[in-house]
Amino acid sequence: MVWMGKAEIGTCDQMLADWLKWNSKNCPGRGVYRKHNWIKVFSLGCWTLWTSRCKLVFEGKTDTPRELGYRVQHLLMEQIVGDQLKHQIFQFAGNQEISWTPPPQGAIRIDVDGSVWNDQHAACGGLTRNSDGDWVVGFQKNIGTCSVTEAELVAIRTGLEVGKLYNHPMVVLYSDSMDALNLIARECMAHMEEK
Structure with missing residues (x-):
């Protein structure tokens, strides 16, 4: 309705408010998202949609739905521990000293x-x-x-x-x-x- 210009502004506001309220109370996550907190998934999804929209408007570039989904999955793999960003797979902190480490013997x-x-x-x-x-x-x-x-x-x-x-x-x-x-x-x- 909103995209086709058929809804009144007040109606759009109410529809958006109802949709946001429903997503904050329910946990509809499934597939790769079911193990994550739905509020976090939903928030990151909205953020990803917004940044993709800005990319389209300002750069003329589009993302596929699959790319958006992968971006949300990547963001879900990051967490804040204390005041440092840590990746859940690659386990490094932003202010860690980085130095060369040798490979295993024979490698x-x-x-x-x-x-x-x-x-x-x-x-x-x-x-x-x-x-x-x-x-x-x-x-x-x-x-x-x-x-x-x-x-x-x-x-x-x-x-x-x-x-x-x-x-x-x-x-x-x-x-x-x-x-x-x-x-x-x-x-x-x-x-x-x-x-």
Whole structure:
């Protein structure tokens, strides 16, 4: 009714108020949302819809319903502990000191990064170290024009290709791009749901 312009403003306000009240009292969550507090799911869903609407209005970009659902799921994996944001899977805090840690014995660690300069020139690179911290091999690659997330994904793929090229049986790969890691995790989850 609201979208088609057929409802009066007062009627829209009342319909919205009733809908909000119903969602705050009931717990209609199901599927991947059933294990979460419905108020949190509902609030994050509204926030995600609002930011998606702003993206459409100001940037002309749209999100699919599936992308919106994944964004809500990602936000649900984060929680505030004390006054620090912690991810429920990756368990790190915002003010934690970050230092290099070696991979397990017999493995190599590949650290990768992708970047875009001036919205035009994209590149990626990485370096490989063994469990003693010794440098094994490094790489860099000019990508051309793409988004930062695409550059990060190319960095991850290239890092894994380097590990395979040098016949390393066990690879631990690090990337600082949560967007790229979420895309990979999302695809893995979708693939597992198909089976």
